[in-house]
Amino acid sequence: xxxxxxxxxxxxxxxxxxxxxxxGRPLELPAGMSEAEVYERLAALAGRNADAEEEVxxxxxxxxxxxxxAIVDAITQRSEFLTPxxxxxxEISQGGLQAMFEFQTAxxxxxxxxVSNAGLYExxxxxxxxxxxxxxxxxxxxxxxxxxVHPHSRETLATYSVGFxxxxxxxxxxxxxTDAAALADAVDGDTAAVFLQSPNFLGAVxxxxxxxxxxxxxxxxxxxxxxxxxxxxxRPPGEQGADVALGEGQPLGNRLDFGGPSFGFFCATxxxxxxxxxxxxxxxxxxxxxxxxxxxxxxxxxxxxxEKATHNICTAQALNALAAMVHLAWLGREGFRELGELLARxxxxxxxxxxxxxxxxxxxxxxxxxxxxxxxxxxxxxxxxKVAAERGIAAGYPLGREYPxxxxxxxxxxxxxxxxxxxDALADALGAAISGSVDLVANGATKSTEGVA
Amino acid sequence: MxxxxxxxxxxxxxTIYEKSKPGRRxxxxxxxxxxxxxxxxxxxxxxxxxxxxxxxxxxxPEIVRHYNRLSRRNFDLDTGFYPLGxxxxxxxxxxxxxxxxxxxxxxxxxxxxxxxAQGALELMWLLQRSLAEICGLPHVSLQPSAGSHGxxxxxxxxxxxxxxxxxxxxxxxxxxxxxxxxxxxxxMAGYEVVKVxxxxxxxxxxxxxxxxxxxxxxxxxxxxxxxxxxFDENIAEIATLIHEAGGTLYYDxxxxxxxMGHSRxxxxxxxxxxxxxxxxxxxxxxxxxxxxxxxxxxxxxxxxLPRPQVVRREGENGGEPFFDLDHDRPKSIGRLRGFQGNFxxxxxxxxxxxxxxxxxxxxASETAVLNANYLKARLAQGRAGERLPVAFDxxxxxxxxxxxxxxxxxxxxxxxxxxxxxxxxxxxxPTVYFPLLVDEALMxxxxxxxxxxxxxxxxxxIEQILTExxxxxxIAKQAPYTTPVRRLDEVKATRxxxxxxxx
Numbered sequence: 006x007x008x009x010x011x012x013x014x015x016x017x018x019x020x021x022x023x024x025x026x027x028x029g030r031p032l033e034l035p036a037g038m039s040e041a042e043v044y045e046r047l048a049a050l051a052g053r054n055a056d057a058e059e060e061v062x063x064x065x066x067x068x069x070x071x072x073x074x075a076i077v078d079a080i081t082q083r084s085e086f087l088t089p090x091x092x093x094x095x096e097i098s099q100g101g102l103q104a105m106f107e108f109q110t111a112x113x114x115x116x117x118x119x120v121s122n123a124g125l126y127e128x129x130x131x132x133x134x135x136x137x138x139x140x141x142x143x144x145x146x147x148x149x150x151x152x153x154v155h156p157h158s159r160e161t162l163a164t165y166s167v168g169f170x171x172x173x174x175x176x177x178x179x180x181x182x183t184d185a186a187a188l189a190d191a192v193d194g195d196t197a198a199v200f201l202q203s204p205n206f207l208g209a210v211x212x213x214x215x216x217x218x219x220x221x222x223x224x225x226x227x228x229x230x231x232x233x234x235x236x237x238x239x240r241p242p243g244e245q246g247a248d249v250a251l252g253e254g255q256p257l258g259n260r261l262d263f264g265g266p267s268f269g270f271f272c273a274t275x276x277x278x279x280x281x282x283x284x285x286x287x288x289x290x291x292x293x294x295x296x297x298x299x300x301x302x303x304x305x306x307x308x309x310x311x312e313k314a315t316h317n318i319c320t321a322q323a324l325n326a327l328a329a330m331v332h333l334a335w336l337g338r339e340g341f342r343e344l345g346e347l348l349a350r351x352x353x354x355x356x357x358x359x360x361x362x363x364x365x366x367x368x369x370x371x372x373x374x375x376x377x378x379x380x381x382x383x384x385x386x387x388x389x390x391k392v393a394a395e396r397g398i399a400a401g402y403p404l405g406r407e408y409p410x411x412x413x414x415x416x417x418x419x420x421x422x423x424x425x426x427x428x429d430a431l432a433d434a435l436g437a438a439i440s441g442s443v444d445l446v447a448n449g450a451t452k453s454t455e456g457v458a
Numbered sequence: 459m460x461x462x463x464x465x466x467x468x469x470x471x472x473t474i475y476e477k478s479k480p481g482r483r484x485x486x487x488x489x490x491x492x493x494x495x496x497x498x499x500x501x502x503x504x505x506x507x508x509x510x511x512x513x514x515x516x517x518x519p520e521i522v523r524h525y526n527r528l529s530r531r532n533f534d535l536d537t538g539f540y541p542l543g544x545x546x547x548x549x550x551x552x553x554x555x556x557x558x559x560x561x562x563x564x565x566x567x568x569x570x571x572x573x574x575a576q577g578a579l580e581l582m583w584l585l586q587r588s589l590a591e592i593c594g595l596p597h598v599s600l601q602p603s604a605g606s607h608g609x610x611x612x613x614x615x616x617x618x619x620x621x622x623x624x625x626x627x628x629x630x631x632x633x634x635x636x637x638x639x640x641x642x643x644x645x646m647a648g649y650e651v652v653k654v655x656x657x658x659x660x661x662x663x664x665x666x667x668x669x670x671x672x673x674x675x676x677x678x679x680x681x682x683x684x685x686x687x688x689f690d691e692n693i694a695e696i697a698t699l700i701h702e703a704g705g706t707l708y709y710d711x712x713x714x715x716x717x718m719g720h721s722r723x724x725x726x727x728x729x730x731x732x733x734x735x736x737x738x739x740x741x742x743x744x745x746x747x748x749x750x751x752x753x754x755x756x757x758x759x760x761x762x763l764p765r766p767q768v769v770r771r772e773g774e775n776g777g778e779p780f781f782d783l784d785h786d787r788p789k790s791i792g793r794l795r796g797f798q799g800n801f802x803x804x805x806x807x808x809x810x811x812x813x814x815x816x817x818x819x820x821x822a823s824e825t826a827v828l829n830a831n832y833l834k835a836r837l838a839q840g841r842a843g844e845r846l847p848v849a850f851d852x853x854x855x856x857x858x859x860x861x862x863x864x865x866x867x868x869x870x871x872x873x874x875x876x877x878x879x880x881x882x883x884x885x886x887x888p889t890v891y892f893p894l895l896v897d898e899a900l901m902x903x904x905x906x907x908x909x910x911x912x913x914x915x916x917x918x919x920i921e922q923i924l925t926e927x928x929x930x931x932x933i934a935k936q937a938p939y940t941t942p943v944r945r946l947d948e949v950k951a952t953r954x955x956x957x958x959x960x961x
Binding site for chain 1: 467470471474475482483488490491492493497501502506510511512515518522524525526528531533534540542545547550555556558559561567568569570573575576578580588592606610614638641642643644645646648651688693718719720721722725726734736742743744747748764792794795798799800801812816818820832835836852877886887889892910941943952955956959
């Protein structure tokens with residue numbers, strides 16, 4: 006090969022790197038290892054994490070311990086989906102493109118909006134991307150954001166807004182839901198977008214339509230973040246006046262993975278189609294009239310439009326969106342609704358069960374689907390540590406981490422994996438921890454908790 | 459060319475919605491085990507939807523068949539050569555999938571208390587240290603989700619850096635060879651992009667750069683080696699120019715695969731680097747993600763890094779160190795996304811770095827450069843040498859750019875036609891029509907995981923296509939013939955977009 010190139014050694018090829026810029030020493034990294042050794046090393050690290058396999062997980066806060074059916078792994082691990090690049094050559098990418106088209110259809114159905122892209126990075130950065138879209142669509146640079154929107158989304162929007170040159174106004178919560186009067190006051194003729202989340206971070210279902218009126222009256226876009234797993238039963242944002250509906254896609258077919266990779270979904274009205282961020286698959290024909298799929302509306306995108314693009318995104322989360330589509334197909338129309346109902350009923354049970362515990366009271370009484378907030382009559386972090394160490398239960402998300410006004414708050418999430426017995430065990434454990442009388446005998450154990458009840 | 463429809467072509471595309479039949483299903487859900495009141499007793503009826511979304515109704519065996527069928531309509535890296543320039547389509551080791559799927563990784567909740575996620579945080583810290591060493595910069599944030607996200611982080615960091623010094627600058631420089639994400643990011647970050655010309659050696663045109671550097675320049679974004687696959691020999695002087703003018707230097711790490719263990723962006727003078735873990739560090743590309751775009755930065759940029767930052771706190775009295783998420787970063791630009799980043803990608807890339815080690819990474823870059831130069835030399839012979847000359851005739855790094863201008867002039871064959879004909883030969887075509895300054899560009903990146911035999915076969919296919927086109931250019935102009943569908947009407951898809959299934 007060197008002879009064909011006409012050089013004596015590979016080093017000659019690196020001569021274009023000026024001598025002072027050559028490293029001239031090995032990297033200070035360990036020597037390479039065999040596959041078996043790497044496996045052992047990574048398994049040892051994994052073993053030092055308390056995961057949802059060994060701990061009963063009531064933590065949500067945007068990502069949930071759902072059961073991902075085996076079929077999702079089987080399909081997403083196929084080389085043909087796992088290893089191609091973005092489908093720039095549509096003739097040999099029909100599988101991926103059609104899957105995107107099917108995914109877009111599903112997201113459009115879930116949100117009640119006609120336009121969906123093929124996915125963005127994840128939830129919070131999708132919220133920030135809606136801000137960029139709203140600036141382009143309205144020419145305004147002011148965002149009104151409910152404090153019920155995920156704190157990570159609000160912070161991400163704030164980070165991006167420095168670049169956008171946009172101002173952020175936050176509206177507080179009242180009784181667990183967005184303060185409608187304060188929202189109406191905050192929205193004005195300079196507002197580009199109003200951001201809501203339903204169910205909001207405290208689990209409460211918002212009256213999006215009523216809250217959104219302020220946006221409509223002022224010509225601002227209404228952006229609604231949603232938990233996709235609740236959209237089998239909740240009225241879709243599109244029916245309630247949302248111009249953009251988006252959210253964290255993890256509950257659909259994606260593992261917890263300590264926070265990623267997952268995907269963000271992003272849907273909008275027809276009017277906004279040419280301002281959408283990200284890839285969009287579209288249907289077309291080939292030269293012989295066969296049905297096929299391509300990346301549509303590419304003139305929005307960075308590789309064509311460069312500095313005038315609607316977004317800078319290139320690589321997104323195609324495989325994670327495929328996982329969502331397979332999960333949704335597996336659930337099917339009825340299964341998806343049933344799962345929503347199951348979550349709502351088990352959550353209602355858990356909420357009632359916990360509220361009956363001495364030292365626990367509801368933080369709000371607004372309607373919820375799969376997550377609710379309580380107040381503890383004991384330091385939350387200490388209770389959590391105790392319940393985790395002694396009962397093998399991750400009892401929830403300490404609200405004080407993000408809401409100083411809820412230092413005593415705990416957010417509890419339910420999935421179809423959380424059985425009645427586990428919910429009862431949680432109630433017992435919380436009661437015991439709060440009263441400071443955890444039964445040290447009963448927990449003799451262990452991390453295996455399936456039978457904790 | 460006589461055309462026989464292939465079996466796959468005969469089988470017309472049907473979506474999963476078109477296979478749906480009322481009443482069919484796959485999922486069996488657990489019993490509720492709790493009281494089952496009507497839903498509207500739990501949630502007011504006006505907040506509930508009247509009808510469930512029209513998802514497909516289909517049984518599991520048919521779902522499997524449907525997506526297996528779709529998978530066969532994809533070309534993928536495990537099937538064949540994929541020399542897509544700037545995308546670094548190297549082999550994706552399956553070990554990485556296995557370790558990422560361990561429950562300790564895959565089922566770890568991102569809000570888990572750091573004391574109960576020590577393995578994950580240590581892994582992130584180790585990956586940060588590894589990337590810092592590879593990039594030659596002291597600090598790393600793993601948070602950005604892809605290269606473009608890293609770029610946005612870089613410009614927001616640049617803005618915070620200048621603001622901290624009481625300066626507001628308005629312009630960002632980028633060469634005319636830059637990736638499209640660069641100018642798109644500049645606009646998103648609220649800057650104005652100023653293009654810098656390319657010289658006859660394929661590097662930055664120094665006179666043009668000197669003309670454009672002034673006190674308004676916040677940053678220069680550069681890829682090195684650049685998108686022509688050429689190392690910019692003037693990089694030290696470029697860095698001095700930008701730094702003297704008070705700007706930051708941003709390194710688009712899309713091409714890092716050329717220089718791992720050989721040359722480090724930090725040593726070249728860059729302040730901020732993004733690394734595409736889905737390129738150089740073997741995260742499978744997934745048909746368009748997921749990826750991850752960590753950034754490495756210099757000391758002066760560090761205070762502004764996104765939060766939270768993974769840190770190692772030394773144990774007291776020689777005790778075990780504690781790995782933590784540091785939120786207390788007053789000058790931080792803030793979050794760029796939820797939680798800690800694409801952790802599953804970190805696991806795969808860290809496994810890759812462990813597998814190759816210091817020598818293996820350097821050897822990977824050597825082989826990538828060797829393979830690119832060998833393929834370039836092969837393509838300089840015969841018909842390709844005449845019809846598809848290399849745009850800048852010098853040794854390349856890990857990729858090179860050909861121009862199809864003579865081919866188009868002499869044979870009437872556009873670069874697109876050549877690309878489509880390559881599909882019939884079982885190859886993924888190179889990146890086409892990029893970079894923009896090369897007419898009819900073809901950007902070829904073979905990567906280190908290809909054999910000489912694969913490179914030879916690709917060169918022979920190009921030769922064969924050019925030979926065929928000398929006799930009958932129509933063959934390539936109508937290509938492809940053997941793919942699941944033939945050339946598609948992309949204009950229609952944009953003019954009258956149908957982007958979801960009508961139900």
